[in-house]
Amino acid sequence: MPKRAILAGGGALPQSLLEAGDAILVTFHGTPVDARASQQIEARFEQLASLFARLKSEGVTELCLAGAMRRPVFDPTALDAGTAALMPRLMAALQQGDDGLLRAVIALLEEQGFTICAPHDIRPDLLASEGVMVGEVSAALQADAHRAAAVLAALAPQDVGQGAVVAKGQVLAIETLPGTDAMLEFVAQTCPNSGGILMKRPKAGQDLRVDMPGIGPQTISMMQKAGLSGLVVQAGGALILEREKVLARAASAGITLWAAP
Amino acid sequence: MPKRAILAGGGALPQSLLEAGDAILVTFHGTPVDARASQQIEARFEQLASLFARLKSEGVTELCLAGAMRRPVFDPTALDAGTAALMPRLMAALQQGDDGLLRAVIALLEEQGFTICAPHDIRPDLLASEGVMVGEVSAALQADAHRAAAVLAALAPQDVGQGAVVAKGQVLAIETLPGTDAMLEFVAQTCPNSGGILMKRPKAGQDLRVDMPGIGPQTISMMQKAGLSGLVVQAGGALILEREKVLARAASAGITLWAAP
Numbered sequence: 396m397p398k399r400a401i402l403a404g405g406g407a408l409p410q411s412l413l414e415a416g417d418a419i420l421v422t423f424h425g426t427p428v429d430a431r432a433s434q435q436i437e438a439r440f441e442q443l444a445s446l447f448a449r450l451k452s453e454g455v456t457e458l459c460l461a462g463a464m465r466r467p468v469f470d471p472t473a474l475d476a477g478t479a480a481l482m483p484r485l486m487a488a489l490q491q492g493d494d495g496l497l498r499a500v501i502a503l504l505e506e507q508g509f510t511i512c513a514p515h516d517i518r519p520d521l522l523a524s525e526g527v528m529v530g531e532v533s534a535a536l537q538a539d540a541h542r543a544a545a546v547l548a549a550l551a552p553q554d555v556g557q558g559a560v561v562a563k564g565q566v567l568a569i570e571t572l573p574g575t576d577a578m579l580e581f582v583a584q585t586c587p588n589s590g591g592i593l594m595k596r597p598k599a600g601q602d603l604r605v606d607m608p609g610i611g612p613q614t615i616s617m618m619q620k621a622g623l624s625g626l627v628v629q630a631g632g633a634l635i636l637e638r639e640k641v642l643a644r645a646a647s648a649g650i651t652l653w654a655a656p
Numbered sequence: 657m658p659k660r661a662i663l664a665g666g667g668a669l670p671q672s673l674l675e676a677g678d679a680i681l682v683t684f685h686g687t688p689v690d691a692r693a694s695q696q697i698e699a700r701f702e703q704l705a706s707l708f709a710r711l712k713s714e715g716v717t718e719l720c721l722a723g724a725m726r727r728p729v730f731d732p733t734a735l736d737a738g739t740a741a742l743m744p745r746l747m748a749a750l751q752q753g754d755d756g757l758l759r760a761v762i763a764l765l766e767e768q769g770f771t772i773c774a775p776h777d778i779r780p781d782l783l784a785s786e787g788v789m790v791g792e793v794s795a796a797l798q799a800d801a802h803r804a805a806a807v808l809a810a811l812a813p814q815d816v817g818q819g820a821v822v823a824k825g826q827v828l829a830i831e832t833l834p835g836t837d838a839m840l841e842f843v844a845q846t847c848p849n850s851g852g853i854l855m856k857r858p859k860a861g862q863d864l865r866v867d868m869p870g871i872g873p874q875t876i877s878m879m880q881k882a883g884l885s886g887l888v889v890q891a892g893g894a895l896i897l898e899r900e901k902v903l904a905r906a907a908s909a910g911i912t913l914w915a916a917p
C-alpha cells in the first residue's frame with residue numbers, strides 16, 4: 396500500500412481522512428489545523444523543497460490536499476535554496492485565479508514524483524450521492540435550482556461561481572472570491588427570509604482531486620441566518636463534512652438538502 | 657408636441673427630466689420621489705387602470721419611466737376593478753427577472769396607446785459618450801475591465817449582472833438583485849483596498865428606454881469606501897446623473913472614470 400501524506404488546511408476534512416487510514420499529517424506554518432496524527436510534520440511554504448525531501452525519505456508516494464488553505468504570504472528570509480529556485484514559478488502561479496494556482500501547485504507535486512489522491516478516494520462516503528437527504532423538494536425549490544444551475548453553467552467558462560443563491564426566480568447572490576460564507580452573510584443582510592436556495596457546484600475545469608466544493612454544519616447555520624430553505628449540491632460534486640451534524644441541523648432548521656444530477 | 661408624463665422613481669433623474677421640458681409628474685404610493693412639477697398625480701400600483709384613464713383625460717400620449725423603483729408590494733384591498741382584471745398578468749410578470757417584468761409593464765402601457773420615451777431622448781446630455789472622463793486608464797485597470805466585460809457577457813443571456821467588480825484579475829463581486837450599492841458595500845467589507853474596477857453595463861436584451869444603468873455621486877462615494885480605482889461604463893449604455901458632482905468626486909477620490917465602446 397502506498398504511503399500517504401495529508402497536506403492539511405483548516406476544517407474537519409483532514410481529521411476525517413486520518414480516521415480512514417494511516418497517513419503522515421503535514422501542517423503549514425500559519426495555517427491552523429484541527430487534526431492529530433501519530434506522525435506529523437510541520438512545514439513552511441517557503442521550504443517546500445525541504446518538505447519534498449523529507450516526504451521522500453519517509454517513503455511517501457501519495458499526497459492528498461485537504462481542507463481550506465489561504466493564499467500564502469511568503470517570507471523571503473525563510474526560503475530554503477531549493478524553494479528559492481522555484482520562486483519565479485510560484486510567484487507567477489500566485490497571480491492566477493484559484494484554478495490556475497492549484498494547477499501550478501499540482502504540476503509541481505507531480506513533477507516531484509508524487510501521486511495526487513482526492514479526499515473522496517480515501518473517504519468515498521463523504522461524497523454527495525444523488526438523492527434527497529433531508530426534507531422535500533417543492534416545485535418552487537426545484538424551479539429556483541434550475542435557475543441557479545443555468546446561471547452557474549453560464550459563468551463556469553469564466554472560472555467564477557462555485558455557488559449562487561436564488562429565490563422565487565431572482566438571483567440574490569453569486570459566489571465570488573470571498574467565498575460561500577461571505578455570500579450567505581450578504582444575503583442575510585440584503586434579502587433576509589427569502590426562502591430561496593443555495594446551490595453549490597464545481598466549476599467546469601476545476602480539479603476535483605484538490606478543489607471539490609464542501610459543505611458542513613457551518614454552511615447550514617449560515618443558510619438559516621440568511622433565511623434560505625434549500626441546499627442543492629451536485630451529486631458526485633461536493634463533500635459533505637460532519638454529515639450527521641449537517642443532516643440534523645438541516646432537519647431542525649427546516650432546510651431541504653439534496654444532491655441533484 | 658405630445659403631452660408627456662414622467663412615471664417617477666427615486667434619485668435625481670425625474671427632476672432633471674422635468675427641467676428639460678413640461679411634463680406631468682406621476683408619483684407612486686410608497687415610492688419616495690425627489691422632484692416637483694407644476695402638475696403632479698399621486699398614483700398606486702393597485703390602481704393602474706385609474707391612472708391610465710386619468711392620463712388619457714389629461715391628453716398624455718407619451719410616458720417616461722425614470723428613477724429607481726422597487727418591485728411593488730400589492731395591497732389587494734386597494735385594487736380598482738380594471739387593475740384587478742390585470743392581476744393575473746401582473747402576478748406572472750412579477751415572477752420574472754427585472755427584464756421580464758419591465759417588458760410586461762411596457763407591453764401593458766403600449767397596449768393602452770401610450771408611447772414610451774427614454775430619459776436620454778429627453779436629456780441626451782445625460783448619456784455617457786465614449787472616452788476617458790477622469791484620470792488615466794492604466795494597463796491594470798484595462799485588464800480588469802476586459803475580465804469584467806467577459807464575465808458580464810457570459811451572464812447577460814441569464815438576465816443577471818448589470819455590474820461587476822474585478823481586481824488583479826479576480827472577480828470580487830457580481831451585481832445581483834440587491835443592486836450596485838449593496839455590491840459595493842460587500843466589496844468594502846470583504847476585499848477592502850483592492851484597487852480594482854467597477855464595471856456597469858446593460859445586459860443583452862435590456863430595454864434601454866426604461867432600464868438604462870445609471871451612476872451618480874453616490875456611486876463614486878461607495879467606490880471610494882470600497883477602495884476601487886476605476887469605473888467603466890458602456891459608451892451609450894449608461895446615464896451619468898449629476899455629472900459635475902460625479903466628475904469632481906471621482907477626481908478628488910483618484911478614481912478613473914471612462915466610457916468604453
